[in-house]
Amino acid sequence: MLKASLRIMIVAAVCVLALIGIVVREGYERSRPPSATSRDISLPMQTIDPRSLLSGHYVIINLQTTTVVPGDVDPCASFAAVADNTSWVALAYAGAETLVPAQGGAPPPYGPVGAASSRDAAMAIASQSGSSRAGLAARGTAFCSEIVDQGVGPQRHASVQMRLLGVERFYASQRVAERIDALLRTQSADNEPQVFAILNVGRDGRARLKGLRVNREVIELNWL
Amino acid sequence: MAGYKERVAEDLDRWIAAGLVPGDQRAAILATIPDARRLDAATALAYVGGLLLGIAVIAFIAANWDGMPRLLRFAVLIAAFLSFAGVGAWASQKVRPVLSNIALMIASLVFAASIGLTGQIFDIVGDPRTAAYASGVAAFALALAGRSTGAATVGLVFIALGDFTDRSWFSGIDSDAPWMLIAAPLSAYLAMRWGSAPLAHASALAIIYCFGWFAGRTEEGVGVLLFLSILLAAMAAAARWMREQERKFAGVFYGWFTAAALIFFAIAGYLPWLGDSANAGIMHRIVWLAASGGALALGRFDRHSLVSAIGVISIIVAIFALLSDLGLDLLAAAGVFLVCAVIALVAGLMLRQSKSNA
Numbered sequence: 001m002l003k004a005s006l007r008i009m010i011v012a013a014v015c016v017l018a019l020i021g022i023v024v025r026e027g028y029e030r031s032r033p034p035s036a037t038s039r040d041i042s043l044p045m046q047t048i049d050p051r052s053l054l055s056g057h058y059v060i061i062n063l064q065t066t067t068v069v070p071g072d073v074d075p076c077a078s079f080a081a082v083a084d085n086t087s088w089v090a091l092a093y094a095g096a097e098t099l100v101p102a103q104g105g106a107p108p109p110y111g112p113v114g115a116a117s118s119r120d121a122a123m124a125i126a127s128q129s130g131s132s133r134a135g136l137a138a139r140g141t142a143f144c145s146e147i148v149d150q151g152v153g154p155q156r157h158a159s160v161q162m163r164l165l166g167v168e169r170f171y172a173s174q175r176v177a178e179r180i181d182a183l184l185r186t187q188s189a190d191n192e193p194q195v196f197a198i199l200n201v202g203r204d205g206r207a208r209l210k211g212l213r214v215n216r217e218v219i220e221l222n223w224l
Numbered sequence: 225m226a227g228y229k230e231r232v233a234e235d236l237d238r239w240i241a242a243g244l245v246p247g248d249q250r251a252a253i254l255a256t257i258p259d260a261r262r263l264d265a266a267t268a269l270a271y272v273g274g275l276l277l278g279i280a281v282i283a284f285i286a287a288n289w290d291g292m293p294r295l296l297r298f299a300v301l302i303a304a305f306l307s308f309a310g311v312g313a314w315a316s317q318k319v320r321p322v323l324s325n326i327a328l329m330i331a332s333l334v335f336a337a338s339i340g341l342t343g344q345i346f347d348i349v350g351d352p353r354t355a356a357y358a359s360g361v362a363a364f365a366l367a368l369a370g371r372s373t374g375a376a377t378v379g380l381v382f383i384a385l386g387d388f389t390d391r392s393w394f395s396g397i398d399s400d401a402p403w404m405l406i407a408a409p410l411s412a413y414l415a416m417r418w419g420s421a422p423l424a425h426a427s428a429l430a431i432i433y434c435f436g437w438f439a440g441r442t443e444e445g446v447g448v449l450l451f452l453s454i455l456l457a458a459m460a461a462a463a464r465w466m467r468e469q470e471r472k473f474a475g476v477f478y479g480w481f482t483a484a485a486l487i488f489f490a491i492a493g494y495l496p497w498l499g500d501s502a503n504a505g506i507m508h509r510i511v512w513l514a515a516s517g518g519a520l521a522l523g524r525f526d527r528h529s530l531v532s533a534i535g536v537i538s539i540i541v542a543i544f545a546l547l548s549d550l551g552l553d554l555l556a557a558a559g560v561f562l563v564c565a566v567i568a569l570v571a572g573l574m575l576r577q578s579k580s581n582a
């Protein structure tokens with residue numbers, strides 16, 4: 001039987017190694033080269049409230065976007081899957097189809113096009129979006145609700161609220177918070193500030209936050 | 225307030241004066257009672273100094289937390305955890321069980337905080353339930369490694385937090401079992417083995433919580449509640465037997481299981497059973513009153529203050545429940561209380577009779 005002091009130090013070492021292992025694994029997953037099922041993307045999010053940032057030093061990542069579907073097609077038809085801990089969100093490229101240089105090094109913008117109960121089903125929905133770029137599937141939930149008061153015309157609008165597993169909040173130091181605040185204040189009332197969450201969708205389907213793009217300026221979350 | 229040794233010395237002086245104990249045995253008898261541990265001023269100051277130093281270090285780190293690189297913050301967390309674990313290991317080697325227990329309890333708390341802070345430092349959002357379970361498992365591992373009742377109690381709390389995070393146990397929606405089903409019996413075993421009163425209380429409550437979970441997930445309410453009540457009463461009887469065998473802290477389980485048995489029985493009476501007959505409700509209250517009286521009598525007989533107190537509280541609640549059931553029908557209330565009084569008197573007389581025969 002080992003001595004109690006040795007047993008304690010062995011348990012403590014295992015605990016520390018487990019913590020370090022989690023950090024190393026997350027860092028490795030974030031920096032992996034892109035593949036068919038994993039790459040860096042940008043997702044639109046609701047404008048950051050700088051007061052929340054300055055007081056609490058973190059902000060909830062609220063992935064909400066509006067989608068427009070031409071014709072009389074139901075804009076929420078692909079979001080019928082039951083939202084639970086095992087559901088997936090289909091993401092499709094949502095930028096210009098012509099090749100444009102990335103702004104400030106930010107990855108291409110994506111948007112939600114459906115939800116499914118399996119990764120394959122979500123990938124199938126993403127591939128049907130009509131975009132020339134390959135779609136992605138990320139673990140999480142998406143709720144779609146049609147906006148009825150959007151005037152008349154041959155298109156229908158819907159609001160999609162996403163919650164991706166692994167993306168909930170963004171911690172910021174006072175310095176970074178003030179910088180984001182200053183960036184947001186440069187916008188006029190007519191010109192809505194654009195805020196994107198920069199994510200890495202990994203091979204395991206988990207999304208990992210890598211930074212924010214606030215009004216075309218990228219703020220990366222450096223680990224060092 | 226005089227300590228145990230002082231009180232024995234006073235009693236000894238009286239017994240020697242009365243000629244019950246020979247005077248030359250006084251010193252020998254008192255020598256068998258160890259002196260109570262007392263904190264001298266230097267030790268007390270050392271504790272206060274250590275505490276203030278710890279607060280100063282925490283305040284310094286908190287003040288510079290934002291300015292530190294992420295890896296340095298992570299290193300601070302790891303160093304804090306390893307320091308407390310190291311103190312626990314050192315104290316264990318030097319046979320200082322109290323210090324070892326406290327250090328390991330703090331180490332388990334620091335590790336739980338480290339999981340959350342690591343997520344914050346590196347923006348890693350994990351499953352909160354997994355984080356709570358991981359903290360609980362680490363605390364139990366430290367407890368088992370260093371025989372720390374404090375760390376085991378922390379482990380129990382974190383397992384309970386994991387069980388309740390993002391779950392609605394008592395709605396019957398969640399189908400998976402809580403981890404407490406393993407943690408509670410393990411804690412009870414450790415409490416009995418290590419002779420820890422706080423851990424005994426915590427594990428007894430954890431076991432009752434497991435019974436509550438089982439009752440909540442079943443739809444056949446009354447039958448299950450009555451069965452669980454009887455089972456808890458049987459467990460209370462087993463704990464009482466172990467107490468008689470002078471197993472340390474079995475009395476704690478005896479008290480809590482008695483309380484839980486009465487609570488489950490009381491709740492069962494408010495669910496629809498035996499049809500909608502009003503008599504069924506009255507019968508339940510009578511049995512409840514009788515059981516409460518039994519618990520009170522047993523508590524007095526065993527000199528177990530917790531069981532006695534539970535019996536008294538249960539009787540009071542049962543009387544309120546009965547009066548509420550009967551409304552303004554005071555004649556019926558008088559009849560019920562008369563029956564209960566006769567039962568109590570007969571039971572008391574029988575107990576007295578059997579005691580005199582013995």
